[in-house]
Amino acid sequence: MQFTTPLKHNSVKIMLLGSGELGKEVAIEAQRLGIEVIAVDRYPNAPAHLVANESYVIDMKDKSQVLETILRVKPTYILPEIEAINIEALFEAEALGFTVIPNAEAVNKTMNRKNIRKFAAEELGLKTSGYRFVKTLDELKEAAEHIGFPCVIKPVMSSSGHGQSVARTYEDIENSFEIAKEARGDASELIIEEFIDFDYEITLLTARNEKETVFCEPIGHIQKDGDYIFSWQPMEMSETAKKRAQEIAKKITDGLGGRGIFGVELFIKGDEVYFSEVSPRPHDTGMVTMITQSQSEFALHVRAVLGLPLGFRFYGGGASAAYKAKSESFNPVFDIEEECFAEDSYIRIFGKPESHKGRRMAVVLTFGEAQEALKRAKTLIEKIKDRDYRETVEEKAAQEENEESNIFRKIANILLGK
Structure with missing residues (x-):
């Protein structure tokens, strides 16, 4: 395989869609091989932004913004590093000839617990806990009685375990429903799973x-x-x-x-x-x-x-x-x-x-x-x-004042021809 140099017309480019701490380490490893890294996230100065060759801040759930950034950068490889990405944009990018890692359909299946559970259990025949999918509190109560207690309740879409809880008795169901509801975002369904007493x-x-x-x-x-x-x-x-x-x-x-x-x-x-x-x-x-x-x-x-x-x-x-x-x-x-x-x-x-x-x-x-x-x-x-919150609020005020002073100083230097 040929290796290139970043910021050249023929550079191999990796675009990270999600630039947290895991993306930062991917960026560092990629740059060790001379790969140009473009880091994208929903907020500025995300961890991978700090080490990438180029960075963008966009709404990751907005199809047009994701596609526009891909078309502007023209990456060799697109690496989704978080779940909260517009999946339609990835399918369209793949249709246009871009390489999504591992592929758009794999991202689609794994970002949604319903998709991956049905794929693993029903298509591949892998051994899983018992499960059902529900949308309403009444459906959840009925499913819990069928699954048995304790049971695990999760949004079908969330990251890092957000919205997950264990209902140990029937009285816990409403609280678990509210916990999942707060975290599920655009997902309307929940998955309720048999609690496996695993080692x-x-x-x-x-x-x-x-x-x-x-x-x-x-x-x-x-x-x-x-x-x-x-x-x-x-x-x-x-x-x-x-x-x-x-x-x-x-x-x-x-x-x-x-x-x-x-x-x-x-x-x-x-x-x-x-x-x-x-x-x-x-x-x-x-x-x-x-x-x-x-x-x-x-x-x-x-x-x-x-x-x-x-x-x-x-x-x-x-x-x-x-x-x-x-x-x-x-x-x-x-x-x-x-x-x-x-x-x-x-x-x-x-x-x-x-x-x-x-x-x-x-x-x-x-x-x-x-x-x-x-x-x-x-x-x-x-x-x-x-440090605690009050101390850093004061620090933020001092930092903003310092940044404002620096801006005025730069403007003055430009006007004075310095």
């Missing part, structure tokens, strides 16, 4: 480039309100369960097709494996691969997109801990103790322009035997603090 859940990162498929070591994780807070690799599991997990991951990724890395989420009960969900992009729990593998999930994603060999070395166990802001800030500032910079650990600050309570702002990575690394990550994440 643990894993993410099996699966990379494919239409020539080969490779699996990373299984990743264990702990979630809170459907959002990841800790992950570790490898997750200890039986060889039988691991083999079945790989079989399911290959079947779902082969079914979706295309190139790239997929985060396949699975429930494990003894040696039994149940399919849960799949994301056709790097997975947040997979940030641990930045310390455990010779090629992180982000490097594998770029290699798969380019059709390059997918071999890598697993260095050894490790863990990650997500840091979530404790307060709101217009100018995030973190106090981090020196212990976080030990030789067996990294910290990655995402560079998000604002924080709010619960927003993921950084990650701690630790190397070592998985459970020991996890224990260390849990300790280190407590060594990070962020």
Whole structure:
């Protein structure tokens, strides 16, 4: 394969539709191979904007804005990095000859829990929990009685576990309905799932480039309100369960097709494996691969997109801990103790322009035997603090005043011919 230089007429271009912390790492890996990166998101100064060659701020759900940006940039590859994208724009771009990763239909299936569950369970015959789809509170109550308690209730469309809850009794149903309703956005349906009393859940990162498929070591994780807070690799599991997990991951990724890395989420009960969900992009729990593998999930994603060999070395166990802001800030500032910079650990600050309570702002990575690394990550994440809201409101006012002064100074210099 030929490699090019950014900002030339023949540059290979990757457009990221979604420029958060995962997109930022993809951008860095792409630029290491001389690829021009164009980062797109709904707000300015998103993490990947800070390292890209070019950036755009658009309404990602607006078909015309997405298409207009694609036609202006003419990317070699389009990488959707979030769920909240106008899918019609991706289908139209593909029809015009652009390459969507992994492909527009795979994005369409995976962005909607109804689409992917029906595809996995009914078309591919994968083992899943029992499920039903509902639209109204009355339908939800009826479905819950059929599924049984406890049961899991989610919007068919949401990201990072938003709107997900467990109804343990009939009395919890109305509250779960309201939680899902707030998060479901344009989606009118909910999915209600049988609660599987699983032993643990894993993410099996699966990379494919239409020539080969490779699996990373299984990743264990702990979630809170459907959002990841800790992950570790490898997750200890039986060889039988691991083999079945790989079989399911290959079947779902082969079914979706295309190139790239997929985060396949699975429930494990003894040696039994149940399919849960799949994301056709790097997975947040997979940030641990930045310390455990010779090629992180982000490097594998770029290699798969380019059709390059997918071999890598697993260095050894490790863990990650997500840091979530404790307060709101217009100018995030973190106090981090020196212990976080030990030789067996990294910290990655995402560079998000604002924080709010619960927003993921950084990650701690630790190397070592998985459970020991996890224990260390849990300790280190407590060594990070962020400033409170009132202090940063004052900082924002001072920053705006300083920016205004700089503008007037520049205008004056232009008028004076300086």
